[in-house]
Amino acid sequence: MLRLARLVAACALALLAALALLSSSAGAQATPGRSVVIAFWSAPIIDNYSLVGLPKGHEPHDLFLRDLARDPRLSLGLLSSVQGDYSEEQALLDISQGTRQPSSLYSPRNPYPLRLDTTTSTVLDWQRSVRRARKVSITLKPGLLASSVPGGGAYVGVGGRNTVAAVAAANQHGRVAAVSLGPAQTLATRVQQMAARKRLVVVGVSPDAAGRAQIDQLVANRPAQQLLFVAYLPPTPPQQSLSSPASRLLKQTAFAMGRTGKVGGVTSATTRQDGLVSTIDIAPTVLDYLHVKVPKKVRGTDIKAGSRVSAAHLENLRRRWADVRxxxxxxxxxxxxxxxxxxxxxxxxxxxxxxxxxxxxxxxxxxxxxxxxxxxxxxxxxxxxxxxxxxxxxxxxxxxxxxxxxxxxxxxxxxxxxxxxxxxxxxxxxxxxxxxxxxxxxxxxxxxxxxxxVSNELEPLLPILLLVGLAAVMTGRPLTRRTPWIYAGAGLLLGIVVGWGRLGADVGGVITVGLAVAAATLVMLPGGITKRSVIVALLVPVAAIGGLILLDLGLSGGDHLSRNLLRTENSRELWELVARRYELAFRVLKSGRTPAYFLGVVLAVLFAIRNRRWLYGESPHRAWIAVMVGGLGAGIGGMLANDSGPILLVNSVVALATVTAYLLAGTRARFLTQQPAAPAPGPPPPPGERPAETVLAG
Incomplete structure (x- = not known):
């Protein structure tokens, strides 16, 4: 009997061990029969329309987008290619790692030229690219996508053509698991042959009109269990500037997805825009489709089919986004x-x-x-x-x-x-x-x-608008114990609007609103400011972030702030999030005209403090003092909490100068409108001496 019990126990343990092994390996095995094909077309974008005889709006990108829109099997959209300066290599690296950082953080700013060494099936200069990414963040892992797919990634291209697209198929060591180069006429056939061997296939089609025909073949030959991505990534231009339409348009390029099921405009939780996804969304979509566990260092989200969008609508959006900012x-x-x-x-x-x-x-x-x-x-x-x-x-x-x-x-x-x-x-x-x-x-x-x-530019303006509105209503009314609670409640509501992932989705905005309203509430306390109230005010931003995390987890499904926090694996990654903001803010402070603007607003604040009685009157209502103190708190809080840094202080001071001008029109109306007083009658001045001028004091 004892032997039987031991035998049963041993079998049970063996069964549990087998189940544990199966569950642990499930995330590392792709579902049989499923495959993913990512095809890149890289025809140069046209900047000078007069040289090629094409009317504006008919460059290769728009023509390609319209071609994709004609196929009812494809979900259409735009791809946010990079964050910062455009580079074809950087866009491919971002796809391979599933996350990205601003180009200004990299050193060197532009990535190294990358191409496939066909003799060794490795990407040249890969290790230098890895070190370049490592200097920016430990979360950047070029090649993470292919390393996560069992069997690695494969590359299929045209012989004699650029092979930079192979970067998206390389693993973390820069190696491509399988390579097929041959004539353009056999590309579509070779892709499906490779997809039968490898679950992830990256395709570099011909960078001309023939490439568009090859993509049509890929769409026509797509099996039901194959996920197809088509992306337009033009070559890196020699020069870029905000004044160049081509430079701006490079950052939202044509994109399409072929997948069995619903067809519509592509979208993701990263962008929340019908017809727009990011390069970092490709990796998690590929891995999720293959039923492979998505690594925590991947920050993108799944690409889905949303509402249907037209090519004309996407072209208008693309130009609007490129021009409006x-x-x-x-x-x-x-x-x-x-x-x-x-x-x-x-x-x-x-x-x-x-x-x-x-x-x-x-x-x-x-x-x-x-x-x-x-x-x-x-x-x-x-x-x-x-x-x-x-x-x-x-x-x-x-x-x-x-x-x-x-x-x-x-x-x-x-x-x-x-x-x-x-x-x-x-x-x-x-x-x-x-x-x-x-x-x-x-x-x-x-x-x-x-x-x-909410954008960084708008972030300090909203709390200042709130405080100005409250001051206008409170003017002439006595302070009561309810007054600070009115300010605190209004600030809480605005903080939810600005910070909650379902609405404003601005984490730095919560700190900005919190400091602005906390500083204003201190001024409105009937009993005056105490040490305890100051400590409470300083803790408001911390409490606001904590409350925002709970709100995001409870009502947003963790799709905003908490998603990024939960994916951090150690304290170093958390520290990087903070340090990166200050590094970007310092770069903003040093760039362009920002130093002059920053110096100007600092002098303006000191000038207003020095001349506060003349500007705001001898005894202004405390609510208007709260506007100035809270507005300055919004500028300082925004400067400390955002990667745009000093720009938020500049915006805040400009807004406060506007409020000052409005108040000045009333507090100094007599000074501004009164005619010079007639000189008092008296004896005439001595010969050669001018009469004294009448000066109006404020």
Whole structure:
């Protein structure tokens, strides 16, 4: 009996061990019969249309996109190729590792020239590329995709052509498991033969019109159990600049997916845009399709078929994203100031210069407060040129400002643009943020940094709008014990809108809003500021991040902040997340005109503190002091919490200068409009001596 019991126990242990081995190996075995083919077409993009006789909008990319759109078996979209400067090699490296970083962090900035050594089936200069990536982050693992697929990746190409596409098939040692080079006519046949041997096949089609025909063959020959990706990755241009349309258009290229099941516009949780995915989304989609466990260092998400999109719609989106962030943001703000200047000239012509100053200041300041809202209206119209967009935003903002100033008396006017603006952004974000994404204040879709949610430029403006609206409502009312709770509650709601992954999805924005509202709430405490209240205010950003993680896990399914945090494997990776932000912020501080802007806003803050009584009056309502303190907190918090760094402080100070101009129009109205007093009668001055001038004190 004892022997039987031991035998049963031994069999049970053996069965458990076998099950454990099966479960542990399941993540390393691809499902039999399934295969993935990734085909790259690399015809050069055309910049000078006059030399080739093609009308604008008919370069190879658009023609290729339209070809793909005609095939009902393909899900169509655009591929965010890189984050920063475009490079064909970097796009392929990002695909191979399933994650990416800004090009400005790399040293050297541009990747080494990569090509396949057909004699050894290895990618030349691979180890140098690995070391280059390692210097940026330990999460960057070139070749991780092919290393994760059992049997590795294979490359099929045309003999005598560029073999750089083989980078996507190389494992972490730079080796390609199988290579097939031959005539262009046999490419499609050789691809299917290779797919019968290897689960992952990368294809480099001919970089000309013949390549498009080869892709048509790949689509036609695709078996039911094969996942097909088609991507356009043009060669790296010799020069790039924001002023070059070709340079900007390189960052969203034609992409399509062939997969059994639903067909529509490609999308992913990375972009949340129908018709847009990222290079880092290819690796997890491949591994998930092959039923292989996705490594934690892969940061992309699965590509799915969403709502159907047309080629014309994608072309318009592509041009909008490429153009809207290059120059229209600053142009639209300058337009508001220019139209306000015209209003001042008209008022001066009708009333005289002194009578025109105060109303012009009020209207100009209110116009800038309406600016974030009119930006959304312009995005709905999508003007074709920068001049048209600037005109729409500027004229509409000043028109709304004039109406507001006529209907609502100073200083309650800002309550209207604040309430309308905050409501408009909340509603738009709740419905996916389509208007914000296409606006001049939207995220940097074209540069591959952010695809949805609140942008860094908008981040400090929203809490300042909130504080301005509260101040306009609170003016003339006594402080009570409920007042700080009103501020805290409003800040909490705005923090959810800005930070929650389903809405604004801006983690740094939570810190910015938290510091802004906490600083303003301190000012509004009826009993004054205490050490305890200061400590609580400093802990608000930490508590906000913790609350955001719980909110993201509970209601967003961990698809935003918590997804990235849960994929970190050690404290070093967490430290990299923080250190990388400050490294990028310091690079921003050193670049272009930013040092001059930063110095200017620091001097402006010191000037306002030194002359605060003249600017804001002897005893301004505490709510307006809270605006200034909270707005400065938003700038400092944003500068410390975001990779754009000093830009957020600059934006905050510009917003506070707008509020100051509005207040100045009321607190110093007599100084601005009063005529010089007539000199008092008295004895005439001695011969040769001028009479003393009358000076108006504030």
């Amino acid at each position: 290059s120059s229209r943001q600053a142009s639209s703000m300058r337009g508001v100031v220019a139209v306000a200047g015209i209003v001042f000239l008209v008022l001066g012509l009708l009333r005289g210069i002194r009578a025109a100053v105060a109303p012009a200041l009020r209207i100009g300041a209110l116009g800038l407060m309406w600016w974030p809202t009119t930006v959304l209206i312009s995005a709905a119209v999508e003007p074709s040129t920068r001049l048209k967009e600037t005109a729409i935003i500027a004229v509409l903002a000043i028109a709304l400002a004039i109406v507001t100033d006529r209907v609502v008396r100073w200083p309650r006017g800002p309550a209207v643009p604040a309430a309308v603006g905050l409501a408009a952004y909340t509603i738009d974000l709740a419905f996916g943020g389509d208007l914000l994404t296409r606006s001049v204040l939207g995220p940097s879709v074209a540069f591959g940094a952010r695809f949805y949610g």
